[in-house]
Amino acid sequence: MDMPRPGGANGSAVELVPTGISGLDAMLYGGIPKYDQVIVSGGPGAGKTLMALEFLYRNAKAGETGVFFTLEEDPKSIIGNFKSAFPYFDDLDRLIENGKIVISGRDVADDMIKSDNGVELQFGHIVSELEDIITTEKATRVVVDSVSTLELVVRDQPFYRKSMWALVVNLRRLGVTSILTSEITSLDRKSLNFKPEHFIFDGIIFLYQGGDEATRRVQTMEVIKMRGHRHSFITAPYDITSNGFKVFSPESMTT
Numbered sequence: 001m002d003m004p005r006p007g008g009a010n011g012s013a014v015e016l017v018p019t020g021i022s023g024l025d026a027m028l029y030g031g032i033p034k035y036d037q038v039i040v041s042g043g044p045g046a047g048k049t050l051m052a053l054e055f056l057y058r059n060a061k062a063g064e065t066g067v068f069f070t071l072e073e074d075p076k077s078i079i080g081n082f083k084s085a086f087p088y089f090d091d092l093d094r095l096i097e098n099g100k101i102v103i104s105g106r107d108v109a110d111d112m113i114k115s116d117n118g119v120e121l122q123f124g125h126i127v128s129e130l131e132d133i134i135t136t137e138k139a140t141r142v143v144v145d146s147v148s149t150l151e152l153v154v155r156d157q158p159f160y161r162k163s164m165w166a167l168v169v170n171l172r173r174l175g176v177t178s179i180l181t182s183e184i185t186s187l188d189r190k191s192l193n194f195k196p197e198h199f200i201f202d203g204i205i206f207l208y209q210g211g212d213e214a215t216r217r218v219q220t221m222e223v224i225k226m227r228g229h230r231h232s233f234i235t236a237p238y239d240i241t242s243n244g245f246k247v248f249s250p251e252s253m254t255t
C-alpha cells in the first residue's frame with residue numbers, strides 16, 4: 001500500500017504541503033506530507049466542511065488547483081456557508097471563476113432514493129466521477145466531504161472498508177494531496193471510537209467538542225497520526241473566526 005515518497009527541503013524526510021490554516025501547520029511541523037490522504041473527523045458542527053474548504057482556499061491562493069467533492073450538501077450551499085462564515089475571504093469568487101477551486105459533487109442520499117442501481121455500482125460511479133473531475137481540472141488538492149455518506153451506499157462494513165481502500169488507492173494514483181472528512185458520534189476524547197476509515201488513511205485529525213455545554217463549548221483539535229512525519233501530540237483549542245480557523249497550539253506560540 002505504501003508508496004515511496006520524494007524527499008523534501010529543510011531536512012524533512014518528506015515533501016510537505018502546508019494546509020495554510022493558522023496554527024495547524026505548526027502542529028504538523030510544516031504541513032501534510034505531499035500525496036497523502038488525511039481524514040478529518042468530528043461531530044456535527046465541529047467545522048469539518050469549513051476546515052477542508054479553507055485548506056483548498058489557502059492552497060488555491062498559493063497557486064494549487066483544488067477540487068471540493070461534496071457528497072451531502074449542494075455546491076451552492078457550500079459556497080454560501082463558506083462566505084457567511086469567512087467574510088474576509090473576499091477573493092473566493094475570483095478563485096472559483098478562475099477554476100482554482102472547483103466545487104462539485106452530488107447528494108448521495110437523494111441519489112439513493114431516486115435510483116434503483118445496485119449499491120456497488122453507486123460507489124463505482126461516485127469514485128469515477130471524482131477521478132474524472134480531478135483529471136479534467138488537473139487538480140493537485142482534493143477534498144471529499146464526507147466519506148461517512150458512502151456508508152449509506154455500501155452493503156456492509158467489510159465492503160465499506162474495501163471501498164475506502166479503493167478510494168485511497170485511486171487518490172494516491174492520481175498524485176493528489178487530500179483532506180477527507182468523516183462523522184464521528186463521540187464528541188469528546190474520552191469516548192473516542194475509531195471507524196474503518198481511520199485504519200486506511202495516511203493521517204488522522206480529530207475535532208472534539210467538550211467543556212461545559214451550558215456555558216461555553218470548547219473545541220479542540222488533535223493530530224492522531226501523520227504517517228512518516230513528526231507532529232504535535234498536544235490537543236489544541238481552536239476557534240472558527242471570520243478570517244478562518246485559528247488553532248492555538250503551543251508550537252504556533254513559539255514560532
Ligand SMILES: Nc1ncnc2c1ncn2[C@@H]1O[C@H](COP(=O)(O)OP(=O)(O)O)[C@@H](O)[C@H]1O
Pocket residue numbers: 042043044045046047048049050051081084085086240
Ligand atoms: N456564519 C458563521 N459565523 C460564525 N460561525 C459559523 C458560521 N457558519 C458556521 N459557523 C461555525 O461553523 C460550524 C459549522 O461548520 P461546518 O464546517 O459546517 O461543520 P461540520 O462540517 O463539522 O458539520 C458551526 O457550528 C459554527 O460554529
Ligand SMILES: [Mg+2]
Pocket residue numbers: 048049050145
Ligand atoms: Mg459538514
